[in-house]
Amino acid sequence: MREDNFRKLAPYVPGIQPRFADMIKLNTNESPYPPSPKVIEASERFNAADLRLYPSVDVGPLRDALAEYHGFDRACVFVGVGSDDVLATIFQACFNSGRPLLFPEITYSFYEVWARLYNINVKKIPLRPDFTIDADDYTGMENGGIVIANPNAPTSIAMDKGEIERIIKNNPDSVVVIDEAYVDFGGESVLGYVDKYDNLIVVRTYSKSRSLAGARIGYCIANPDLIGVIETVRNSINSYTNNRPSIEIGVASIKDEEYFREMIAKVVATRKRLTSELTELGFHVLPSSANFVFAEPPKSVTAAEVYDNLVKKHIYVRHFNIPGIENYLRITVGTDVQVDIMLSEVRKMLGK
Ligand code: PMP
Secondary structure, eight states: OOGGGSOOOOOOOOOOOOOOTTOEEOSSOOOSSOOOHHHHHHHHHOOGGGGGSOOOTTOHHHHHHHHHHHTOOGGGEEEESHHHHHHHHHHHHHOOSSSOEEEESSSOTHHHHHHHHTTOOEEEEOOOTTSOOOGGGGTSSOOSEEEEESSOTTTOOOOOHHHHHHHHHTOTTSOEEEEOTTGGGTOOOOGGGTTTOTTEEEEEESSSTTSOGGGOOEEEEOOHHHHHHHHHHHTTTOSOOSOHHHHHHHHHHHTOHHHHHHHHHHHHHHHHHHHHHHHHTTOEEOOOOSSEEEEEOOTTSOHHHHHHHHHHTTEEOEEOOOTTTTTOEEEEOOOHHHHHHHHHHHHHHTTO
16 A cells, blocks of 8 residues: 555553552543442433433533533533543644644643644643743734643642733633643632633543543633534534433432542642652652642652662652753652552652
C-alpha cells in the first residue's frame, strides 16, 4: 500500500499503567480513594439485561442531573467520554478559523495533539519564569481560540478568576476554553461567568475529584448555541457516547456531595504534608491547587534519577522529558500511607 494513504501523528503519551500488586501509583492523577458508596450501590443495582438497549442519545439523565447540580439549563450541558472526549469534540467544533489557537507552552500535552490531528494552527505562549500564566499574553493577539487549564497541568498552579475573566472579556470573537479538570482541589471556577460571556466553555471531569477515572465521564458547560455546535460535531461522529452503566454511576456520584467534599479535604490535607516534607528534603515544590505536586529535586540528584530509583521500588510518579521541565517530577497525591512510603524511599536515596 502507498504510505500517503495514512496519517502520520505523534500521539499523546499517557502515564503508564503498570500492574504490580505492591505498586504505589502516583503517576496519572487518579484519586487514591474509591468512589462514593452511592456509586457502588448504583453499579450493583445496574441491570445488565438493559445493555441490549442503546443508552439515551443525549446522555439524558446525567445531563439533567449535572444541569441541576450546577444550576444551569440542560441546554447548557454537554457530556462526553471523559473530558478528553469533550475537549477533542470542542477542538473540532470551535477552532476552524485558520487563526492560531493560543495555549501555554507548558500545559496538558493533549492540546497540541488534537490541534495537529484537526489541522488547527497553534501559537504556544511561554509561561513566566515561575511557571505562572500572564493574562496579558492572551489579550492583545489575534487568535482563533484559547485553551487554558486552570489549575494548569503539570505545573499545578491556579490562576485568579479575575485574570481569566480578563482573557474571556478581551477575546469576544473567539471561544475561550477553561479546562477545570483539577479545580475542585483549590482553584477558582469560572462557571459563574458562563451566563455573562457567550464565548466561554468550562470543561470538567469525573476522573479526579469524583474518583471515577475508569467510568470515563467528562462534561462542559457553555451557552446553548455553543453547546449546539459541539453536539452537531459529536452527532456527526458517534451519537451514543456514554454507556448505560456510566450514566447511572455519574448521576449517583453527584448525589453524594458530603462524600465528595470529604475526599477532596483528605487529598488537600495530604498535599499540604507532601509539600512540606518534600520542601524539607530540599525539593522546590510549586504552589499546588491540584491533586498533584510539581517538584524539582535538590541539586544532588536529578528528577530522572529519582524517577528511576522509585520505579525500581514499584513506585510510579511522572517525569516529562520536555525542555524546561525535565528536572521536575509530577507526583499525584496518594493516601498518607502511599505518600509516606514514597517519601521514605526518597529520603534513603538522598542519604537523609
Ligand atoms: N485535562 C487535563 C488538564 C488533564 O490533566 C486530564 C487528565 N489526563 C484531562 C483533561 C483528561 O481527563 P479525563 O479524560 O480523564 O477526563
